[in-house]
Amino acid sequence: MLIGILGALPLVPSTAPTQPQSSATPAVLDTVTPSAAPGSASTATTGGDLGRQVTFSTDAGKATVTVHSAVWTDSGEMAxxxxxxxLVLDVTISCTGGTVPVDALMLRATTTGDRELPAFGPALSDPLGGQVLKSGATARGQVGYALAPGAVTVQVLDTNLAPVAEIRIPAP
Structure with missing residues (x-):
């Protein structure tokens, strides 16, 4: 299924390797108290790379990605x-030159030993939709993952599924 979805994205041949960009500031993240019933969520807007613009380049364009907030929760569409x-992230991607494809499936969460694409269980009120951004255009939405709690690195992937940027999300 992933191959079919990613196969619909415009493919741009890679001519030069790109290096992921990251920051190394340690941080703390508020968490949601586990409960069987949905409850209020604590949202973190600082720590790790939260709130920072991280630049990246692909063969077809340049952009910035910003994770505005992160919420760890036990409630969602299902347990x-x-x-x-x-983990629900509020993300903005802004194209600063050329064209840049945007899709939730191009944001991969990595933890110690795991690499995860977005999950179907988190409740998202404004999911990040798939599109191709032209210079000056912006896309904003939510991406959700089902992960073992811990520090997370979110990688922005290019059309060849190679990481072009990294955003650190602190552990709950």
Missing amino acids: PEPGRRY
């Missing part, structure tokens, strides 16, 4: 698997 929690 997460045992040992996992939902």
Whole structure:
């Protein structure tokens, strides 16, 4: 299914390797208290790379990505698997030159030993939609993951599924 979805994205041949960009500031993230029933969520807007613009380049364009907030929660459309929690990120991607494809499936969360694409269980009020941004255009929305709690690095992937930027999200 992933291959079919990513196959619909415009493919741009790679001519030069890109290096992921990241910051190394340690931080703390507020968490949501686990409960069987949905409850209020604590949202973090600082720590790690939250709130910072991270620049990246692809073969077809340049852009910035900003993760405005992160929420770890146990409630969603369905309960997460045992040992996992939902991480919901509010993300903006702004094209600063050329064209840049945007899709939630191009944001991969990595933890110690795991690489995860967005999950279907988190409740998203404004999901990040797939589109191709032209210079000056911006896309904003939410991306959700089901992960074991811990520090997370979100990688922005290019059309060849190679990481072109990294955003650090602190552990809950």
